[in-house]
């Protein structure tokens with residue numbers, strides 16, 4: 260049984276606590292939040308104790324794993340604090356903003372011999388697991404084109420997302436889900452070109468990127484963290500190859516947790532369209548339990564530190580293309 264401290268009991272921290280409540284070999288013993296109300300809410304959900312700082316939690320509880328769900332600019336400081344306390348570390352995406360910062364985090368984890376993983380949850384989304392299975396089994400044949408989109412209104416539960424130095428804007432906060440997922444399909448791209456819109460506060464909140472891989476696959480990825488009015492949270496993936504097309508489209512409400520409608524089909528070349536059903540297991544439970552499984556069995560974590568470094572490198576290449584208007588080679 261692993262004892263867990265969840266640090267940050269906001270939007271995603273509460274989702275992680277709900278997931279731990281469904282995982283048998285882990286229990287949340289501490290919930291850290293600077294706000295009394297939020298740490299009490301999280302501790303009540305978890306059945307653990309609330310603390311104002313990670314230092315207090317580490318001094319008062321036996322903790323094996325620290326799960327960092329704080330605003331992004333705080334990730335590095337807390338990952339290093341947790342690793343130096345010999346705790347395994349799960350850290351929300353986007354992990355950080357620069358490779359130098361990322362390397363400091365990884366060094367602290369390696370020096371202390373703890374397991375580190377970035378919580379790239381899109382990989383564990385049921386329909387995206389099925390899509391990867393179709394791609395890997397060659398059901399689509401040689402892939403010609405992918406279209407992937409993730410469109411959201413601006414978060415309404417916190418205001419730090421508007422500060423590019425704290426959140427990185429939609430480029431880091433949203434786009435990284437799709438970049439991570441495409442990386443699991445094809446690895447490091449060959450080159451990319453991005454264009455987008457920067458908000459008045461300096462966040463790249465609409466981004467459209469054309470990406471090419473050496474195997475001939477190409478993708479167009481569209482992300483927004485600033486849709487207007489009542490525009491529903493929307494995700495789409497369409498992959499077409501010479502043998503078929505797989506298409507998933509989901510439409511939520513104000514955000515991803517609200518009720519959704521979805522359509523998921525495979526269109527084989529020369530055959531009838533097939534409606535697909537993915538195994539509807541909670542993606543946070545799949546993500547966290549597979550990380551814990553890796554720790555307990557001494558095997559590689561499902562989102563490796565090297566993969567997360569590559570995904571950050573791709574994100575930085577997109578930023579460079581946005582800022583220079585040029586194609587960037589990787």
Ligand SMILES: NC(=O)c1ccc[n+]([C@@H]2O[C@H](COP(=O)([O-])OP(=O)(O)OC[C@H]3O[C@@H](n4cnc5c(N)ncnc54)[C@H](O)[C@@H]3O)[C@@H](O)[C@H]2O)c1
Nearest residue numbers: 267268269270271272292293328329330331351352353417
């Ligand atoms: N995986 C996903 O789909 C997903 C979804 C949303 C957010 N996130 C990521 O999770 C992280 C947190 O985002 P969020 O939307 O949950 O934020 P949030 O604002 O809802 O929650 C963060 C909490 O941290 C607390 N906090 C801030 N500074 C603190 C400090 N120094 N010590 C203790 N507590 C402190 C705040 O009071 C707040 O309650 C971000 O990196 C974000 O990008 C991931």
